[in-house]
Amino acid sequence: MKKLILGLCALTLLVVACQDDTNDSFNNENLSKIEVDMSDFFVYTDTNESSKSASENERKCHSMKVLNKKLNQNPGLEQKMYNIEKHTRKAIALKAENAKGKPGNGGGNDPVPYVGSVNIPVVVNILEDPAHPVTQSHIDSQIAILNADFNNNNPNTSGVPAEFAGLVANSDITYTLVSVVRKASTKATWGTNDAMKDSSQGGIDATDSSTHLNIWVCEIGGGILGYAQFPGGSAATDGVVIGSDFFGENTAGGVYGHGRTATHEVGHWLNLRHIWGDGRCRQDDFVADTPSSDGPNYQCPTYPTVNCKSNDMTMNYMDYVYDDCMYMFTTGQDDRMRALFTVGGAKETFVN
Numbered sequence: 261m262k263k264l265i266l267g268l269c270a271l272t273l274l275v276v277a278c279q280d281d282t283n284d285s286f287n288n289e290n291l292s293k294i295e296v297d298m299s300d301f302f303v304y305t306d307t308n309e310s311s312k313s314a315s316e317n318e319r320k321c322h323s324m325k326v327l328n329k330k331l332n333q334n335p336g337l338e339q340k341m342y343n344i345e346k347h348t349r350k351a352i353a354l355k356a357e358n359a360k361g362k363p364g365n366g367g368g369n370d371p372v373p374y375v376g377s378v379n380i381p382v383v384v385n386i387l388e389d390p391a392h393p394v395t396q397s398h399i400d401s402q403i404a405i406l407n408a409d410f411n412n413n414n415p416n417t418s419g420v421p422a423e424f425a426g427l428v429a430n431s432d433i434t435y436t437l438v439s440v441v442r443k444a445s446t447k448a449t450w451g452t453n454d455a456m457k458d459s460s461q462g463g464i465d466a467t468d469s470s471t472h473l474n475i476w477v478c479e480i481g482g483g484i485l486g487y488a489q490f491p492g493g494s495a496a497t498d499g500v501v502i503g504s505d506f507f508g509e510n511t512a513g514g515v516y517g518h519g520r521t522a523t524h525e526v527g528h529w530l531n532l533r534h535i536w537g538d539g540r541c542r543q544d545d546f547v548a549d550t551p552s553s554d555g556p557n558y559q560c561p562t563y564p565t566v567n568c569k570s571n572d573m574t575m576n577y578m579d580y581v582y583d584d585c586m587y588m589f590t591t592g593q594d595d596r597m598r599a600l601f602t603v604g605g606a607k608e609t610f611v612n
Contacts, residue, residue, distance in 0.1 A: 294350040295353075296346060296353055297349075298346055298349070300544060301342060303327065303342075305327070305328065305543075306538055306539050306543075307324050307325045307328060319516060319558065319580040319581070319582075320484045321485060321525065321534075322480075322484050322487040323486075323528045325452070325487075326489070330489075337492060340492035341491070341492040344491050344600075344605075344606045348596060351373035351599040351602045352599060354373075355595065373599035374598040374600075374601035374611065376611075377434065378431075378611060379435075379436055380435050380472075381438040382406075382472065382473045383439045383467040383473070383475070384441070385457075385466075385467075385474060386440065386443070386477045387443055387456055387462075387476070388444050388445055389445055389447075393504075394477050394504055394508075397508070397509075398507055398508035398510055399508060401509040402507055402508035402519050403435055405509070405518070405519030405520070406522060406526060409523040409587075410433040410526075411434065412429065412430035414588075417587045419575070419587070420575060421564075421571075424573055427590040428588045428589075429588070429593060431589060431598070433530075433597070438472070441467075443464050445462065445479075447479070449479050449480065449481025450463075450480055450501075451480065456476045457474075457476060457499070458496075464476065465496070466495070466497070466499060469496075473529065474500075476499065476500070476502070477503075477507045479504055480501060480503045485506045486500060486501055486503060486521045486524070487500070487501050487525065488501070488525040488527075488528035489529065491531050491606035492606065500525040500528070502525065503521070505517065515583060515584070516582070520583035520586050523577050524577055524578060527589070527593070528578075531596055532578050532593055532596060533578070534556065535550055535556075535573060535578040535579045536552075536553040536556055537553075541554050541567070547593050549590045549591060549593075550573055550592060550593070551568070552568040553572045556579055557574040557580060557581050559581060559582055560581055560582050561581065573590075576589070576590070576593075578593070
């Protein structure tokens with residue numbers, strides 16, 4: 261029995277050591293040797309998304325419009341985002357090098373940009389409006405939905421077409437509720453200027469955004485379901501904002517009342533672009549395994565929906581379809597998100 265216990269301990273240490281070695285392969289020295297093409301990188305986007313929209317009641321995510329505004333306000337933000345993108349591409353390229361088994365690059369291992377489970381502590385900041393209550397049930401269901409979606413446990417994923425079935429990712433990212441902050445609000449709408457994140461404007465200040473995902477829940481107005489801050493922005497405003505009726509399982513949200521607005525916005529927070537690249541066929545979302553498209557999809561499209569000479573991945577969480585009709589991230593999107601947690605990554609502090 262003693263030998264068995266010692267053997268198990270040795271095996272455990274070996275597994276941990278191998279995992280650490282894999283993550284260590286993504287150090288700054290190895291990354292510096294990787295060359296990547298940045299010629300297609302862009303930050304400013306076309307935010308006119310109305311071409312396919314049949315109704316003013318369609319999904320509205322203002323993350324890209326907010327980003328455009330922040331880029332205008334902060335001249336240094338574009339360079340920060342460029343650096344984050346370059347680091348992300350290098351981490352993903354190093355994975356490809358390791359997969360080829362090139363000498364000195366992992367000996368044939370095929371690691372993702374960060375190996376191991378990622379746990380993200382969540383603080384929910386609620387600007388309470390009696391007409392749009394946010395209950396503990398809404399909060400608990402939203403955390404459960406995030407965990408289901410980022411761990412490939414959305415029951416609707418069984419409907420993924422065969423064309424995309426091999427691309428479905430289990431990101432192994434979990435979300436743990438650590439705090440709920442409530443504050444009474446008399447504002448009918450908060451807009452998208454981040455006032456809800458500032459106590460001096462009646463909002464709630466962020467809890468340490470280097471180690472916590474802050475979610476602000478309030479009435480945004482303008483039919484906006486939510487918006488997020490991309491990596492590279494100010495620590496004081498880092499996080500996502502979700503409209504009160506669209507947070508968690510919430511009958512008031514209708515077809516957008518099943519918690520996927522948070523999944524979509526957290527995707528942005530983890531550096532995912534919209535599935536269509538916020539442009540036309542030649543503008544990309546920087547993910548190799550997502551098809552090109554010329555704009556968002558709405559409602560619950562039938563398969564196949566063809567744009568740019570390929571079938572749209574309408575069921576991706578980063579499209580604009582109804583909550584029940586989005587149910588997958590791709591392995592490429594997974595690599596992109598997890599690259600943030602590598603050595604020198606924008607969210608390295610969440611794992612170190």
